[in-house]
Amino acid sequence: MPNQADHQQTLMSILAKLIDDNTQQAYGDVWQITADDSRLHVHLALPYAAAQEQASLEVRIKEALNDPRELTLDIEHTIEQHATQANLPGLKGVKNVIAVASGKGGVGKSTTTVNLALAMAREGARVGILDADIYGPSQGMMLGFADGTRPQVRDEKFFIPPSAHGVQVMSMAFLTTKDTPVAWRGPMVTGALMQILTQTDWDDLDYLFVDMPPGTGDIQLTLSQKVPVAGSVIVTTPQDIALLDARRGIEMFNKVKIPVLGVVENMSTHICSNCGHHEAIFGDEGGASLAKEYGVNVLGKLPLSLSIREQSDLGKPIVVNSPDSEVTGIYQSIARQLGATLAHQQEQQFVMPTIGMSDD
Numbered sequence: 295m296p297n298q299a300d301h302q303q304t305l306m307s308i309l310a311k312l313i314d315d316n317t318q319q320a321y322g323d324v325w326q327i328t329a330d331d332s333r334l335h336v337h338l339a340l341p342y343a344a345a346q347e348q349a350s351l352e353v354r355i356k357e358a359l360n361d362p363r364e365l366t367l368d369i370e371h372t373i374e375q376h377a378t379q380a381n382l383p384g385l386k387g388v389k390n391v392i393a394v395a396s397g398k399g400g401v402g403k404s405t406t407t408v409n410l411a412l413a414m415a416r417e418g419a420r421v422g423i424l425d426a427d428i429y430g431p432s433q434g435m436m437l438g439f440a441d442g443t444r445p446q447v448r449d450e451k452f453f454i455p456p457s458a459h460g461v462q463v464m465s466m467a468f469l470t471t472k473d474t475p476v477a478w479r480g481p482m483v484t485g486a487l488m489q490i491l492t493q494t495d496w497d498d499l500d501y502l503f504v505d506m507p508p509g510t511g512d513i514q515l516t517l518s519q520k521v522p523v524a525g526s527v528i529v530t531t532p533q534d535i536a537l538l539d540a541r542r543g544i545e546m547f548n549k550v551k552i553p554v555l556g557v558v559e560n561m562s563t564h565i566c567s568n569c570g571h572h573e574a575i576f577g578d579e580g581g582a583s584l585a586k587e588y589g590v591n592v593l594g595k596l597p598l599s600l601s602i603r604e605q606s607d608l609g610k611p612i613v614v615n616s617p618d619s620e621v622t623g624i625y626q627s628i629a630r631q632l633g634a635t636l637a638h639q640q641e642q643q644f645v646m647p648t649i650g651m652s653d654d
């Protein structure tokens with residue numbers, strides 16, 4: 295009969311070999327077990343947030359350990375600050391900026407950003423959104439902010455971002471009126487955005503998602519050079535033309551040495567509203583071949599879904615409005631993989647200095 299300590303060692307080695315669905319690698323040495331005659335308490339320490347995996351992990355752990363004792367699991371996360379391109383100084387109050395970009399407009403970049411950010415918050419991370427989509431800022435509307443919402447201002451200089459569903463949000467739309475000129479020239483756009491970015495009092499964020507303007511022109515390139523970004527996500531639809539533009543997006547980030555953490559394929563399949571059948575109208579290999587070509591992962595595929603559109607339009611994105619839906623499950627999985635991918639970028643593991651935001 296093995297003694298208690300040996301037995302616990304055996305259980306730990308079983309858990310170490312368990313595959314983390316978010317990295318497709320074994321979890322390794324991240325477990326602790328405390329036990330008595332009737333209870334087994336498992337502690338999991340992760341470098342990314344994964345609260346929504348609690349129930350499914352409990353089931354997997356129970357199966358793997360095959361131990362009759364009552365099992366409890368707690369998942370702890372510690373999110374590090376990661377390096378930025380060209381070692382740009384980070385933003386005060388923000389550990390990691392993640393740029394969400396698309397090679398062309400209308401592919402669902404803003405919808406993906408908002409749902410991804412909300413999903414990340416539901417995993418337990420502290421999250422913000424900056425709507426940098428200056429020509430069509432839609433984050434305020436999608437998060438249900440009333441027209442005319444304005445951030446509070448501290449010391450006549452710093453914006454305090456309003457929150458929705460636990461996510462801090464800043465948007466050019468909060469600072470402009472319908473009379474503000476929309477024909478911004480490039481330098482004005484980047485200047486205004488950098489100002490919003492650095493003059494917002496972000497409150498202790500693990501991730502700030504930046505909803506980039508669509509495309510890969512001068513504005514996008516300048517932003518990619520100036521905003522201190524830890525990683526990027528490319529949103530595309532599966533049509534060849536969108537994929538071509540997504541390639542340009544990846545190449546833009548490669549050029550400025552921002553890691554592309556993955557591709558999200560949006561409007562990937564059509565679900566028949568009569569029978570529920572999924573149909574890949576534009577083929578189902580586009581995102582995968584793009585990802586393979588550039589050595590990045592497809593983080594997930596979202597169907598063309600009426601509820602995604604309707605719920606965003608109502609100011610209640612699907613992740614908060616239908617938290618138990620299949621689509622929300624896809625966003626949650628994308629959020630966890632994104633956090634895990636950033637955390638495991640070994641070469642990006644340095645903690646960078648933050649710029650000071652003096653009050654004078």
Ligand SMILES: Nc1ncnc2c1ncn2[C@@H]1O[C@H](COP(=O)(O)OP(=O)(O)OP(=O)(O)O)[C@@H](O)[C@H]1O
Binds near residue numbers: 404427507561596606
């Ligand atoms: N998976 C989806 N299923 C159904 N409708 C979607 C889906 N994703 C986005 N949409 C809808 O498509 C439209 C365009 O989406 P969105 O504004 O997010 O695109 P975008 O790429 O950010 O556009 P732009 O770059 O021009 O601002 C919106 O009406 C949105 O609700």
